[in-house]
Amino acid sequence: MKELWIDLQSDSDQALYEQIYDSVRKDIADGKISPGEKLPSTRFLAKYLGVSRSTVELAYDQLTAEGYIMPRQGSGCYACDISELYQIQKSGKKREQSTGIDMGERNVEISFSPYEVDQRNFPCDAWYRVNKNVSPAEQPELLLSGDPKGQIDLRRQISSYLYQARGVECSENQIIVGAGNEYLLMLLSQILGSEKSVLMEEYTYVNAYKTFCNMGYTLEIARTEEDGICMNDVYHSDADIVYVMPVHQFPLGTVMPLKRRLELIKWASEFENRYLIEDDHDSEFRYKGKPIPALWGNDPGQHVIYLGTFSKSITSSLRISFMVLPNRLLQQYEKSCGFYACTVSRFSQELLFRFMEEGHFERHLNRMRNIYRQKHDTLLALLKQETWVRSIYGDNAGLHVLVEVESSVSEETLCQRAWEIGVEIHSLSEYRIGPAKKTPYPTLLLGYGNLNEKDMERGIARLREILSE
């Protein structure tokens, strides 16, 4: 019988049975105990170590369950041949220090990115309480593959939210939950079929443009006017699909008036296979007046495919978006995409469902609207004092404004210089998919979602430096 050297630490955080488990396991892994060797009896080891017999039994049970030792009827436990077992050493590399802002090599201190939400005011307590209770011990079904469209409970919450907050009337059966807008566009292009042509505005959400390109779609580009997409360009295009953001155009911030909405719907209804993709990703926060209802509401269930996301209303790192399909596309969805499992983990779906169901989402939206409005007002007040600011537009909604600046330097150079001194900032031309266009003055996008007043002041001071060079 093998003699064991176990050095028990009574003042350790680790339970005694775990210390015994670790020690025996290590001896077997290191070959100090060979396969086939007999281990001391639990009675003997308990006495020898001065612990209760049940403590040793717990350790032996765990070693048995994981295949390190094997009991033989009436004869005690023996070490196993562990060459068949997984032995995974820690990677050895230290965990990356988190810098707060993940920009790899770049050293960003102040981020005017339009995609960042407020970290400081995230409802951490509610989130913690909800998340803690999402447990497979309570809900074993969380371990089973769920509904490909997303769990019905969550889709009902989304449907209810859409109806009350966005004016989108749809059944939960029309909703498909997925891991981000780009993934849903990949799915959509499999539903609509290949060899389609999409018309997009010259300034747009570039990732959608790139996704369509990757999916083999033909892309056409329309001019953006004050009232939204140029209808003449729509009429003269060969497109089957027009991609728009009627409630809050990204990045320009324009709102499409009813007349243009109806013109678009009329265009779409002329042929059976024409569709409008309404991307509503930047529409939750409006600081003057009521929320503007979605285009879907002007033509429910017919020609509009609605895309929504929790990226701005909660956070983009959650990766939950959804798509609402007209009924006549559902059959095609089932046929070509029904076999794909939902790309959002069931744990995350349950977390979001409860967050909405318990009313936290509604409260969060209203609270953040107030906070973002204050940030918006503060930023505008600061910008209005700056001599290099020629004009500000795209304000009163969303999480960024556009600033036309007094400078003979190119947008690209301005942004690069800002990055060099720790300020992440983007230019309007980064969101342009058409051929480069010379604008009279450089235009910058200033996102303020994750900035407090002090950071805004510091960021603007640094921009002032660059712009007065």
Added chain:
Amino acid sequence: MKELWIDLQSDSDQALYEQIYDSVRKDIADGKISPGEKLPSTRFLAKYLGVSRSTVELAYDQLTAEGYIMPRQGSGCYACDISELYQIQKSGKKREQSTGIDMGERNVEISFSPYEVDQRNFPCDAWYRVNKNVSPAEQPELLLSGDPKGQIDLRRQISSYLYQARGVECSENQIIVGAGNEYLLMLLSQILGSEKSVLMEEYTYVNAYKTFCNMGYTLEIARTEEDGICMNDVYHSDADIVYVMPVHQFPLGTVMPLKRRLELIKWASEFENRYLIEDDHDSEFRYKGKPIPALWGNDPGQHVIYLGTFSKSITSSLRISFMVLPNRLLQQYEKSCGFYACTVSRFSQELLFRFMEEGHFERHLNRMRNIYRQKHDTLLALLKQETWVRSIYGDNAGLHVLVEVESSVSEETLCQRAWEIGVEIHSLSEYRIGPAKKTPYPTLLLGYGNLNEKDMERGIARLREILSE
């Protein structure tokens, strides 16, 4: 000033300030307090309700933060116009009763599905403890968009696991984390480019086949031999890509010997743009001998694209898979897919990282291997007593076996009859992508991941009924 009727319940679970908040909010929402009406002072209300002033202040602060009331300097609080606020009623529909097994209309009592993992032995305690600590209060960076490939900490854990458990040597830079194998195949087809031709075995993972079809790839079909894919069919195909499962072919359970592996690699190395996709999704559990290393190890970083998943080692509802790319594909990944955000939530990534880093994953694998081996042995012992069982194959690994049965009834009819009496079971032909092939005897797939001995006995008794009809 408005008089408030607030009915405080001192024995409620709800904090007093929340009761005040709820009551005032409801009165404003219902119009009992009109926009512009003045609310009682906190001092007055506290005295009136017999609570501390700070309790009322907390309630008023929250109402202010969410935009229901507004303080005016030196003059108290006033109700706001809430028509701009989100008012989201609960959906009203009751939560779906969870049935344990989510099969919609079908009433499945016993599931021989090959995709289900053991629910009863899931490490709920460890999972609960790890998950509880994944909190944006502790790690605000969880709220930021992360690395498109997946967080580096998690990729390091995966790289370490792959090296030690699967013989896959790669840097974390070659690993791309994504929401499921099908999503990664969509990504891969965007990396490899369109107009490719893929060769797959006649029996295979059908979802991969469907995904390739959806992505516009040309599909060719090879015969499956005892040693894996038929090399003659490989040599005579026009394919650029061969999709294989060398370690544990799904659904047949065959292992590809070294000779065939080397032949495949030789074929792939003949042209620059030939690749082998190694799908390793069913390879973790082997009940005889050591784990079999992946094909990647025979040709590291050259022609093999490795696909792995946590679907069987943890659970498919977690939706985390990963892909390892040869270095020469990384540039193309950056170029065509670098803009896609990682489809796995950062919260889930952090949870999995910690689960692995704290050693739970290794322990879970070893424990489950023992448990699944016992289930495997039990199922085989039960099946060997049945007269309708002609032969059993694909055993000693994975979470299912194949059973050739004595019956003149078609596979399809057998499965349908089983479903009618509450038994989910699948036939071999469901995993066939080639033209229908008449096999001498029907063959069924019996998955046992989520069945205990009693369920197996009940399930087999029901199959016996059908097969002796």
